[in-house]
Ligand SMILES: Nc1ncnc2c1ncn2[C@@H]1O[C@H](COP(=O)(O)OP(=O)(O)OP(=O)(O)O)[C@@H](O)[C@H]1O
């Protein structure tokens with residue numbers, strides 16, 4: 041996020057409504073009288089202000105569970121409450137106007153400008169015009185789209201990623217305490233998806249909404265979720281826990297299979313680029329004498345030079361060989377420059393390195409200014425380190441759980457908090473061996 | 474943000490709604506019609522017409538017939554639009570959706586029946602005159618508008634409708650703000666089809682005494698006067714082209730921006 045957007049939101053940030061608690065109480069949905077229900081007695085507590093990711097195999101009932109929250113689908117039985125209030129107690133349109141809804145591809149209305157799309161719910165709520173205009177600008181800035189350039193465009197004049205951003209802005213428009221997202225970033229390429237995820241993270245850090253987000257992508261769930269809900273056929277909870285705990289101690293084989301073998305690699309999605317030490321490398325300014333830069337790089341032992349524009353933003357990263365033939369540093373921008381925000385995950389950094397087939401990546405900070413680089417070896421070292429830590433953590437978890445079981449078996453034993461995580465201590469202990 | 478730089482967005486083309494071919498058509502067609510009309514007009518002013526021809530082709534008579542023809546077409550279209558579009562909307566609402574094949578089948582019969590037969594039948598039943606002709610014509614032109622309204626509404630992306638509902642729009646608001654604007658291009662092409670059908674079939678109105686340029690053709694045939702016959706045919710063709718053109722203009726300007 042750039043500072044402009046940050047300051048824009050904090051300016052009115054104090055007025056932003058924070059999240060609300062969301063509770064499912066034995067909610068079921070049956071589409072057909074016969075056969076298995078799509079959602080079978082789901083009970084779930086989503087704490088206020090948290091991001092919960094719903095993951096699970098296709099057809100397990102994620103979308104159905106999500107749409108029951110804004111009553112696009114009515115449960116067959118059970119109740120859902122928002123901050124203790126039954127969602128059926130209000131008029132359905134009033135309820136929906138208080139819940140943000142973001143769907144795949146943005147689902148923008150093609151005949152409305154970006155501004156009109158975002159202003160939809162505020163207009164339904166009869167906000168006055170100046171308030172709506174201010175809100176549209178604020179939101180566009182929040183999702184890194186310059187209002188002057190984009191507000192009056194039509195959706196087809198935007199790229200997929202930009203449409204998706206507008207979709208997110210539209211979902212947040214009326215400042216709803218709860219935001220529902222159904223595979224919000226499913227339709228964009230991996231690099232754009234990663235950026236959108238980073239933006240959502242920083243927006244969420246500021247706004248503290250309750251976000252329920254459906255995804256197919258376990259990496260996305262690990263990256264974005266405060267908690268992850270892993271569902272099985274019929275919306276049966278396989279595990280509901282923090283990403284760290286799910287990675288360290290999958291509740292059963294299903295979760296283990298679902299999370300995938302490389303859980304140490306998955307841990308990369310939990311770590312941010314700024315958690316590793318950034319490396320220095322030779323930099324040069326546009327227009328500078330290329331030979332001087334070359335000499336500096338040689339004496340520093342670097343293999344390339346990061347070119348910065350007048351605002352200290354990296355624009356290219358030529359090798360020394362490419363530099364040899366230049367007099368002055370050119371202002372050419374390399375579109376495939378491997379660069380990540382310092383708050384991106386190490387997983388994203390690795391992805392970009394592989395995509396650009398470079399063994400390092402440039403890290404930027406606020407306003408895209410250059411911060412340093414991360415080398416491939418640093419990432420692998422980090423994985424090994426994380427691996428060792430995870431093993432150690434799993435071992436100690438195992439022993440505490442065994443201890444707890446022993447305690448629970450004591451007639452006078454204190455109540456065990458293990459249920460909170462819905463982890464069967466036995467299963468975990470078995471599976472981890 | 475770097476994201477802005479990296480996202481490749483197509484250049485904005487707000488306000489540009491027409492392709493080049495469309496522009497050529499929209500400007501060229503009336504010019505061509507005007508040119509052909511001018512040629513006919515010069516012939517009409519200078520030709521050496523016999524008595525019968527001169528009487529059939531007075532300026533006054535032609536103007537009257539032309540006006541009747543336009544009236545038949547426009548009144549017919551107005552009635553069709555006012556009935557077929559609401560009916561199409563009703564037939565795409567959840568409650569009535571099941572009826573739509575039935576109604577479309579009925580409208581299909583209306584269109585496949587020969588118009589002349591329809592007109593004569595109505596005349597025998599209801600008498601001769603303008604409004605009976607309009608009724609027959611409407612029945613004939615009802616189908617394209619009804620079918621296009623239904624198709625136009627059905628082809629609106631259901632996820633958009635669900636998004637609109639999910640954001641808290643009432644069903645009526647979804648219809649007027651999302652479904653109809655997105656269906657307008659398809660509906661309008663149905664309206665243009667209706668206009669073109671009506672302007673052609675209005676030529677038959679003369680058989681039940683409802684006027685129109687068809688009168689020139691029947692007179693020309695009955696009296697074996699080639700100039701009258703050709704004038705009638707030519708004027709009908711030019712009017713049809715012009716009406717089609719007006720339909721296209723209407724289509725272009727009712728199409729919502731951004732679609
Ligand atoms: N409208 C419907 N009518 C009948 N069955 C439905 C309907 N919608 C969903 N289902 C069924 O309910 C089950 C759960 O569907 P749901 O859309 O919630 O799955 P999902 O977890 O979102 O899947 P995906 O990951 O593929 O989007 C599936 O077996 C699906 O076939």
Ligand SMILES: [Mg+2]
Nearest residue numbers: 102103104254
């Ligand atoms: Mg789904």
